[in-house]
Amino acid sequence: MGATTSSKSPPFDGNEDVTFDHFEILRAIGKGSFGKVCVVQKTDTKKMYAMKYMNKQKCVERNEVRNVFKELQIMQGLEHPFLVNLWYSFQDEEDMFMVVDLLLGGDLRYHLQQNVRFQEGTVKLFICELVLALDYLQSRHIIHRLMAVFPLLFFSEISSPTTFCWMSTAKLLTVSLHGSSVTFFSWQRSCSEELSGHVHITDFNIATTLTKESHVTTIAGTKPYMAPEMFNSTKPTSYSFAVDWWSLGVTAYELLRTRRPYHIRSNTSANDIAHVFKTATVMYPAAWSPDMVSLIKKLLELNPEKRFSQLKDIQSFPYLSDVNWDAVLQKRIMPEFIPMKGRLNCDPAFELEEMILESKPLHKKKKRLAKKEKDTSKSNSSQASHLQKHLEMLQRDFIVFNREKVRPHHDSIQETMTKSGGMHREDNQNNHL
Incomplete structure (x- = not known):
């Protein structure tokens, strides 16, 4: 996926909202009930995250907008060492995005x-x-x-997110799909990755x-x-x-x-x-x-x-x-x-689906939206008008979130939770179960 996102992202101003443009897409790793998940790297900090993206039109058609908003509302108030914590949420014309902790162990x-x-x-x-x-x-x-x-x-x-990177050259793979030969890019890990084994x-x-x-x-x-x-x-x-x-x-x-x-x-x-x-x-x-x-x-x-x-x-x-x-x-x-290190710990079919079967792949979003802006034709059907009304309401009510702004002087999650109390064991005990 990352091989086709070669356009340079704009420099990031700490006072502006985080958007899709501030991330480099690396590969697809999962598929949830409301959307898909890919690995991304924030271009200014070089930190790695998982980014979940949900198509707005599909969410409206399936009446799932309320669930997405509720999930955002709940997650923005949570932070714990054993939760997958939300860092950013934002939207564009097509999708809603949730950027969370990256966990690669499967x-x-x-x-x-x-x-x-x-x-x-x-x-x-x-x-x-x-x-x-x-x-x-x-x-x-x-x-x-x-x-x-x-x-x-x-x-x-x-x-150590800053030490985790992907090879700058992609490995070409050829896959036969319904008799056609399709070539796509598969990224490989090359830098040190530490797997912790915590849940x-x-x-x-x-x-x-x-x-x-x-x-x-x-x-x-x-x-x-x-x-x-x-x-x-x-x-x-x-x-x-x-x-x-x-x-x-x-x-x-x-x-x-x-x-x-x-x-x-x-x-x-x-x-x-x-x-x-x-x-x-x-x-x-x-x-x-x-x-x-x-x-x-x-x-x-x-x-x-x-x-x-x-x-x-x-x-x-x-x-x-x-x-x-x-x-x-x-x-x-x-x-x-x-x-195990050196393996993705998830089904590689997710990336195949994104690269070959997805009608609106994420890595082609910038070109697609740019082309859409030039197309001024609009449908006048009542069905399209009804859908557009719901999409406009979604656009208006979406919850934008940036944990870095909420907590500018960021202490580690572990230190924050330790100070919260509730643990009645002394810290000088042995560290074994």
């Missing part, structure tokens, strides 16, 4: 599909890191509702805010990871933060066993799911330690009132009594599993 689903077998010590650290993130979200009154091994949890981060929560597009005055009853999420209280067969019932902790229990079980505790699929009806929870028995392999089994059982408690759903529940559990929580928060615990 999601947990990808590694399970690569036949990675996670050991108990690895899963134990994941649980510790994720409960800190869930506790933080809970303190902000946020229910995530999408906790799962995909598309939430990403391994690895670039610890992060992303994707807030169905997250919601819970307050004392409001009740949440909407069924939303990925069915195999959704809590029993979300599937009341008689009438909608309200639920709370405990649904995310149930999802954490399902995720932990799946990482250890490579299958989920209940046989539930995305097409299973709500009534059938409610029946499964009433009749099925969760099996725990004899090879698992009794302590881990006890912990997962506390997370997979059918009754939300009895389920572990607060940080203090986890911290007081005997299995985790020796954890140095400050060290976990500051990422000073070395993970047992670190994604």
Whole structure:
């Protein structure tokens, strides 16, 4: 992708808004429910980010604008070591953009599909890191509702963004598509990249805010990871933060066993799911330690009132009594599993799709918009007029965000969170779980 974005970006003035022009596109790495994701580099700081972009017209046609705006509103108020944090949001005539932390280690689903077998010590650290993130979200009154091994949890981060770069020369690949030979560019990493192996929560597009005055009853999420209280067969019932902790229990079980505790699929009806929870028995392999089994059982408690759903529940559990929580928060615990260097840790088909099948590829945006400005013809149909009205409303109401302006004197996230309190372990304890 980057080979065709050769036009020089304008110099960046710290007082102006960040736009698409301030980034160099490197390659496509993912596809979400509302848009696609690519790796970008900010031209002034040389820092690397992931940029999610969503086509405005498609969002309007699919009635997804409200979800995008809600995700932006939630993410601009969050910052935590184990979240994928939002840095910038902006728009142009075609797309809405969200620029977030770049994590290149792949999601947990990808590694399970690569036949990675996670050991108990690895899963134990994941649980510790994720409960800190869930506790933080809970303190902000946020229910995530999408906790799962995909598309939430990403391994690895670039610890030194300025040292991460891509080869200036591209490797040419030739692909046969429906009998035609298509040549495209594939970028390769050449500079040092440090993969940390820590987990992060992303994707807030169905997250919601819970307050004392409001009740949440909407069924939303990925069915195999959704809590029993979300599937009341008689009438909608309200639920709370405990649904995310149930999802954490399902995720932990799946990482250890490579299958989920209940046989539930995305097409299973709500009534059938409610029946499964009433009749099925969760099996725990004899090879698992009794302590881990006890912990997962506390997370997979059918009754939300009895389920572990607060940080203090986890911290007081005997299995985790020796954890140095400050060290976990500051990422000073070395993970047992670190994604393999020298590979993308995601499906390369994303880039093929962007280069070959996408009708409006991102790397040709500047030329396309420039040509569009010259074309003054407009459709007078009522349908086009209706769409244009919604697009104008979207343009007007879009939330522009720049974390650097919000926090000009930027301390590290770890230092900020350490000062926020809540960790009752002394810092001079050993850094092992």
